[in-house]
Structure formats: structure tokens, C-alpha cells
Amino acid sequence: MTKTKLSDSSLISLYKKGNEEAFSFLVKKYSPKVYSAVYFIVKDKYLAEDITQEVFIKIIKTIKNNKYNEEGKFKPWMMRIAHNLSIDHFRKEKKHPKITLNNGNDIFNSLMFSENNAESNQENKESKKLLQQLIKGLPKKQKEVLVMRHFMEMSFQEIAESTNVSINTALGRMRYALINLRKKLKTKPIAYD
Numbered sequence: 001m002t003k004t005k006l007s008d009s010s011l012i013s014l015y016k017k018g019n020e021e022a023f024s025f026l027v028k029k030y031s032p033k034v035y036s037a038v039y040f041i042v043k044d045k046y047l048a049e050d051i052t053q054e055v056f057i058k059i060i061k062t063i064k065n066n067k068y069n070e071e072g073k074f075k076p077w078m079m080r081i082a083h084n085l086s087i088d089h090f091r092k093e094k095k096h097p098k099i100t101l102n103n104g105n106d107i108f109n110s111l112m113f114s115e116n117n118a119e120s121n122q123e124n125k126e127s128k129k130l131l132q133q134l135i136k137g138l139p140k141k142q143k144e145v146l147v148m149r150h151f152m153e154m155s156f157q158e159i160a161e162s163t164n165v166s167i168n169t170a171l172g173r174m175r176y177a178l179i180n181l182r183k184k185l186k187t188k189p190i191a192y193d
Contacts, residue, residue, distance in 0.1 A: 008074040016063060023063075027056055030075065034082045037152050041086035051089065055082045076161035079154065083162050134184045142177035145170055 006014075006022075014022035034055050039048035058081055062068045135143060144163065148154045154162065160170040 009070055012063060012068065012070065012074065023060070026074075030078060031056070034078065037079060037082050037154075038086045040147065040152060041083070042089060047089065051082070051085050054085050058085070073161065076158045079158060080162045134181055137184070138177050138180055142173050142180065145173040146177045149174060 006025075008026065011022040011026050015026075031052060035048055035052045038051045038055070039045060042048050042051065055078065059068075059078060135146065138146065141163075145159055148159045148162065149156070156167050156170050156174070160167045163170065165173075
């Protein structure tokens with residue numbers, strides 16, 4: 001059996017029938033994406049690993065308790081669980097998420113810009129800081145959609161399902177986020193490719 005050709009629904013059906021390998025394939029297929037999404041929110045690699053495991057444990061329990069409602073939407077459902085568990089962590093800790101990388105740097109400092117010479121490197125550093133400030137200054141819901149779309153590489157359908165809004169609302173939030181960034185950028189000098 002070639003599991004790479006099977007749909008998520010087929011793999012879940014096989015898992016329900018006792019095929020543990022089918023679920024292992026789903027974990028291998030999706031754990032990097034779940035981990036990235038969680039890490040993006042919690043900013044701690046060990047915590048992200050723990051929450052990623054919690055996501056799959058919750059999925060297993062839901063499927064084994066026959067509470068999984070198969071509608072062909074496994075990935076968005078899984079990503080919603082990941083998002084909720086990540087947010088739940090902050091509710092428990094009463095902290096605010098900050099997006100950082102493995103090395104502790106803010107993700108916005110990792111954006112790729114052109115690097116031609118020392119002068120342009122300085123301009124790029126300033127541009128990165130400016131862009132970081134502008135994105136952080138967006139309204140929460142606009143920033144959330146922008147981050148999900150550009151950094152988590154989620155489709156607008158996945159964003160809509162993850163945030164419990166319609167696709168039009170998700171598209172609208174992205175549109176307004178980009179409009180707000182463009183307005184702010186027109187008044188600031190910024191150098192990037």
C-alpha cells in the first residue's frame with residue numbers, strides 16, 4: 001500500500017480500522033507544518049514540540065472516541081487544534097505571544113532583503129526594523145491573517161476555518177492589512193527587493 005497516494009480521509013479510515021501505520025503517515029506528513037504554526041505563536045522550540053505532540057494526542061483521542069466528523073477537512077481541523085492549544089497556553093500563563101526564531105531573534109528580523117554593499121546593508125537593517133514596526137502596529141485580526149498567510153503559508157480557506165470566519169472576511173482582513181501597510185510605507189523610506 002502506498003500511503004503517499006491515499007487521501008487524509010482514507011488514512012483516517014485505515015487508522016480507525018486499526019492500521020497504526022496510517023496515522024504515523026499523517027503525523028510524518030503534517031507534524032512539520034503543525035510545529036511551525038505552533039512555534040510561530042509560542043516562540044519556544046521545546047514548548048512547540050510539546051504542544052505539537054498534544055495536537056496529535058488530541059486528534060487520536062477524538063478519532064478513537066468516534067467524535068471526528070469526517071468532512072474532508074482534516075488539515076484545517078488539525079491546524080485549528082494547533083492554534084487553539086497554542087493560545088490556551090498563553091491563557092494559562094497569562095502571557096502575550098511574541099514571534100521568535102530558534103536563535104531567539106524576532107522573526108521579522110529574518111526577512112530576506114537584498115544585500116549589495118555596506119550602505120545598502122544599513123538601509124536594509126533600517127527597513128527591516130521599520131517593516132517590523134509597521135506589521136506590529138496593524139490591528140490584531142489583520143496581523144493574524146497576514147502572519148498566517150505569509151509566514152505559515154496557509155490558504156485563505158484554512159485561515160477562514162482556523163479563525164472561524166468566512167473566506168470573504170479573511171480576504172478582507174488581508175486586504176486591509178496590505179492597504180494599511182502601503183499607506184504607512186508611502187510616508188517612510190524603505191529599501192527592499
